[in-house]
Every structure is written in C-alpha cells, then in structure tokens.
Amino acid sequence: MTPVARISAAIEVLDDIANRRRPAADALKDWGLAHRFAGSKDRRAIGDLVFDALRHKSSSAFAANGEDGRAIMLGLFHQHRGLDIAAIEKLFSGERFAPLPLSDEERAALAEDRLAEAPDFIRGDYPEWIAPNLARIFGAEVVEELQALAEPAPLDLRVNTLKAEPDHAAKEVTAEVGRAPERPALSTLCLRLPLEPERGEPHIASTESFLKGHVEIQDLGSQLAAEFAGARPGMQVLDFCAGGGGKTLALAAAMQNHGQIFAYDSDRRRLAPIHDRLTRSGVRNVQVRTPRPNGDVLDDLEGRMDLVLIDAPCTGTGTWRRNPDAKWRIRPGSLAERNKDQALVLDAAERYVKKGGRLVYITCSVLEEENSDQIAAFLETHPSFGVVPPAEVVHAFENEAMTTIGGAARLLAHGLLLTPRSSGTDGFFVSVLTRAG
Template sequence: MIPAARISAAIEVLDDIATRRRPAPDALKDWGLAHRFAGSKDRRAIGDLVFDALRHKNSSAAVAGGDDGRSVMIGLFFHHRGLDIAGLEKLFSGDRFAPEPLTDDERATLASDALSSAPDYIRGDYPEWISPNLARVFGDNVVAEMQALANPAPLDLRVNTLKAEADHAASELTAAIGRAPERPALSTLCLRLPLEPGTAEPHIASTEPFLKGQIEIQDLGSQLAAEFAGARPGMQVLDLCAGGGGKTLSLAAAMQNHGQIFAHDSDRRRLAPIHDRLTRAGVRNVQVRTPRPNSDVLDDLENRMDLVLVDAPCTGTGTWRRNPDAKWRIRPGSLAERNKDQAIVLASAGRYVKVGGRLAYITCSVLDEENTDQIDAFLAANPGFSVVPPQAVVEAYEQESMNILGPAVRLMSNGLLMTPLNSGTDGFFVSVLTRNS
C-alpha cells in the first residue's frame, strides 16, 4: 500500500472507533480481516498511525478544526509529524486510494495556530472531564506531564538475577536481537529498547535470554515499585493481587528464592500464566493460592505476613503511553468503581500484615483519588498502621541498589509518584505502610 492509502485506512479505523466506541485493537483487527490484501507491514503501519492519532487526538483535532478521523490525521501530520501544507497536499491528493484534497477551510485552520489559545486538556491530549483530577496532582505542569504521557513507551526488560547477571543478560540480548539495550540510570537491572520509528518491536518472547528465564518484560516503573516494597530473603510475603505474576517474579528475585511468597488473585483467570512464568524464571519459593468457591484460601495467613503487596485495580491512567485509546474510553463512573475496589482490597490486605510488618500499596495511576486519598482513608480506619516516610523508602532503595533516584521520583504526602516526564517510566504510585500494633 502507498503511504496515502495507509492514511485513508487509518482514517477509516479512527471513525470506526469513534462511532462504535470500541477498543482500537478490535477495530484494527476487523479492518485487517476485511482487507486481506494488506500485508503485515501495511497493517503495522496503519496501526502505528491509529495509535499515534489517539495519543494526540485533542491537539490534532484542534489544529485541523474537526474531531473526525480525517481531521485528526491531518492535525497529526501537520503538528506532530512536521509536514507543511505542501507535504500534506501530496498525501491528501484525492488520487486513487488517497484521502480527498485539503479544503480551503482546512488550510485556513492549519494556518491559524489554534493550539496557542487552546485549554490545557486540548494541548495535553486528555479528556476534559478529568481536568480537575489531573490539575490537582500536577498543577501548572499538567500539560507537560500529559504530553509526556502521550509519547510512545520504550520496551523495558528486567534482568532476572536468579538466572543471570545484568551484564551477561545484556550481552545475550544484544546477540539475540542485533542491537544493544540501553541501561537506564535508575536501575542496574533494567534493559531498555527504545522504539525505532517504522520498525516492529523485537519478538522478545522468542529470544534465548527470554526462553532461558534471564529476562522478563516489565516497565521500569513496575520494577521500581516492586523494589520499593522492600522484600528480603527469608520473609513471608503475600502478593494479594498477583495477576499474571510480574511483581511476584520481582519479589522472588529480591528474596533470592529464600522465604515464602503466596501469590493470589481474586480472578483465577488472571493467575493462569503465573505457573509457566515461575518455572521459566527458576522461582522455587512461590505458593500460588488460587481462589475457590465458598472457601477462604488465605485464612491461615492472617497476621503472619512480613510484607503484603497490593497491586491495586485502578483506572490505568499511568499506562496511557501504552494504551492511548484507553484514555478516551475512561468515564467518571470508572474512577468511582475503582475507588470502591481499592478500599476493599486495602481493608483486606491489612488483615494479613503482622505487627512490625509492611503493606505496600501500588497503582499504575497518577490520580490522587486512587493514590494518596486511598492511603489517607485507610490510615483513618486503621490507626495501627503508619506511613513509612517516602524519603526513607527512597534512601533504602538507593542504599541497596547503589542507584540514585534524585528528582526522578516525586515525594508525595504518603507515597512516591513516578511519571514519564520525571522518571521515564509509566505512571506509578507506591505507598509503604508499617503495622505498629
């Protein structure tokens, strides 16, 4: 397919997403099934266009003066990809398979610099209704923070120290994919592969280092969140919302396979991948507690845990780099529902922490309503718990890892916040509490 034809296809997909209010992957899959002549490179290029347009939907629409797929695509190429009017006219030519030519109104709007006076939610590319929530966290810096959250994310890998040293894993990965990973300053165990425009991500799951269990796919923010929890060899640990086991594996490596981890999730389907992952990673100290009907599979753990980790259900606002269509599908009711879920899981988690033990609360959200507010509410209802000072959490990590976090992590009233702008990670919040009585 010629570039102009790919743009026409992306416009069609964007209109389908808007009309039917459906996830972008579903719309792209249906388009591919209906246009089987499109090869894998074409489908990938169309997908890249669609996701880029969704990352920058508000600003692109404002630049071009409309909110349909055509306007968003015009604004994307003009404002975010740097094409001038002449360049746009070569793509929007009206030739066979190409979008219709630019109209006089479209040219006039492009020349008007509509973004200069646009509100923050337009320039920052996020839903208008969530503006007060984001302004509460970021204040005058909200546009810069949200623009960073609209950029594509790199592919981060965690070195599994149960199977390999970091330098060895990096060397093995370089040999496997033909390019050397970057080594972010915040962690010696993170291997980073920045996105290369126009090329597909390497298929890490088929490489020797992955198959040998030397590396795991995990965002650096998620890696750091697990480290901040403070798991150590010999501990008794409960990963209460373990899901597929990403943080369980991190905890096991930090504990060097000594002690015991209990991995649980309320949805047995989310737990399904964990067994194969544990085997591949060489983890031997994890007991999976799969939920059973009419049975409390965790009742023997009450008041026994040195550490309870809560990777809480949340809106996922911190992952918008990876899921740009999710930010346009989120609704105010979703936030309210997640707040209820978070309160329930936090109350449950407190039951398992022993006196002197820790509770680590983690979300992939940047919203205070899911982060600091939840911790304040929990502390008000549970006076036997107190916050480990965020600065102390940072210092403990720096001393243990020999990495310096500095301004990469924002110290909140009762936790730590990581964002793409400051830490180069997804958005993550971490609060560590201790049980005093």
C-alpha cells in the first residue's frame, strides 16, 4: 500500500471506532480481515496512525474544526507531526487511493491557531467529564501532565537478579535486538528500549534473554512500585491481587528467593500465566493460592503477613500512553465502580497484616478518588493503621537502591505519585501503611 492509501485506511478505521463505539484493536482487526491484500507492514503502519490519532484526538479534531476521522487525521499531521498546509495537500490530493483534497473550510481551519484558546481538556487530550478530577491532582500543570500521558511509551525491561546481572543482561539485549538499551537513573535494574517507529517494537518475548528468564517486560513505574513495598529476604508476603504475576516476580527477586510469597487473585483466569512465569524466572519462594468456589484459601494467613501488597483494580488512567483508546472509552460509572472495588479489596486484605506489618496499596491511576481518597477512607475505619510518610518510603528506597528519586515522585499526604512527565514512567500511586504493634 502507498502512504496515502494507509492514511485513507486509518481514517476509515477511526470512523468505525467512533460510529460503532468499539475498541481500536477490534476495528483494526476487522479492517485487516476485510482487506487481506494489506501486508503486515501496512497493517502496522495503519495501526500506528490510528493509535497516534487517538492519543491526540481532541486537539487534532479541534485544530481541523471537525469531529470525524478525516478531521482528526488532518489535525494530527498539522499540530503533532509539524506538516504545513502545502505538505498536507500533497497527502490529501484525491488521487489514486488518497483522501479527498482539502476544502476551503479545512484549509482555513488549519491556517488558524485554534488551540491557543482551547479549553484544557482539548489541549491535554482527555474527556471533558474527567477534567475536574484531573485538575484536582495536577492543578495548573494539568495540560502538561496529560500531554505527557498522550505520548508513546518506551519498552521497559526489568533485569531478573535471580538469574542475571544488569550489565550482562544489557549486553544480551543489545546483541539480540540490535540496539543498546538506556539505563534510567531511577533504577539500576531497568533496561529501556526507546521508541524507533521506523523499526517497530522488538519482539522481546522471543529472545533468549527473555526465554531464559534474564529479563521481564515491566514498566519502570511498576518496578518502582514493587520496590517501594520494601520486601526483604525472609519475609512472609501476600500479593493479594497478583494477576499475571509481574509484581510477584519483582518481590521474589527482592527477597532473593528467601522467605515466602503467597500469590492470590480473586479471578483464577488472571492467575493463569503466573505458573510459567515463575518457572522461567527461577522463582522458588512463591506459593500460588488459586480461589475455590467453596472455601477460603487464605484462612491460614490471617494476621501472619509481614507485607500485604494490593495492586488494586482501577481505571488505568496512568496507562493511557500505552492504551490511548481507553481514555475515550472510560465513563463516569467506571470510576464509581472501581472505587467500590478498591474499598472492598482494602477491607478484605487488611486482616492478613500482622502487628507491625505493612499494607501497600498500588494503583496505575493518577486520580485522587482512587488513590488518596481511598486511603483516607480506609484510615477512618481502621485506626490501627497509619501511613508511612512518603518521604520515608523514598529515603528507604534510595538507601537500598543506591539511587536518587529527586523530583521524580510527587509526595502526597497519603502516598506518592509517579507520572510520565515527572518520572518518565506510567502513572502509579503507592501508599505504604503499617499496622500498630
């Protein structure tokens, strides 16, 4: 396919997403099935255009004074890819497979600086209904923070210290993917592969370093959240919302396979991948507790855990740079439902924390309603718990990891917040609580 044909296809997919209110992945899959002549490079290029357009949907559409896929694509090229009107006209020529030529109205809209006076939710590319929630946490910096959340994310790897050293793993990855990973200052265990759109994302899961368990795919923010929990060798730990086991593996490495981790999730389907991951990573101190229809599989752990980690269900606003269409599909009712789930999981997990033990609450959300508000409400009904000051959490991590967080973490009253703009990670909230001895 020619570049202009790919643009036409992306416009078609964007209109399908809007008209049928469906996930981008489903629309792209259906387009590919209906256009089997398109090769893998064509499908990838069209997907890149679609997801880039979704990252900047509001600002792009506003810049072109329209709402459909064509307007979004015009605004994307002009506002976010820096093309002038003459360059855009060469792409939108109406010639074979190219989009129709620009109308006088479209040309006039692109010639204006329409975004200069646009509302924050337009310039920051997020739904209008969630604007008050985002302004509450970010204040005057909301546009800058959300623009950072609209940028593509790099591919982060965590070095599994049970099997590899960071320097050796970096050399392995360099040899396998043909590019040297960066080493972010916030962690000695993170290998970061920056985006190279012309080459695409390397398939790490097929490399020897991954198959041998030397590295795991995990955003640096998720890595740091697990480290902030403070797991140490010899501890008794419950990963209460373990899911596929990403943080379980990080905890096991921090504990050097000494002590015991119990990995549990209320949905046994989410737990399914954990078994193969544990084997590949050389983890020997994890016991998976799979839920049963009749019976509590965690009864024997009550009041015994040094650390209980809750990777709480949330809206995922902190992952919008990886899932750009998710921010347009989220609804106010979703936030209310997640708030109920978070309160329930906090109440369910606290009984396993022993006196003097830790309860660590994590979300991949930037919203106070899912973060500080949940902790404040929990403290009101559970007076035996108190928040470890976020500055102490950071200080303990810095001493252990021999690194400096600096201004990368936003320190709040009830926890700390990482964001793409401040820390170069996905958005993560971490609150560390202790039960009085």
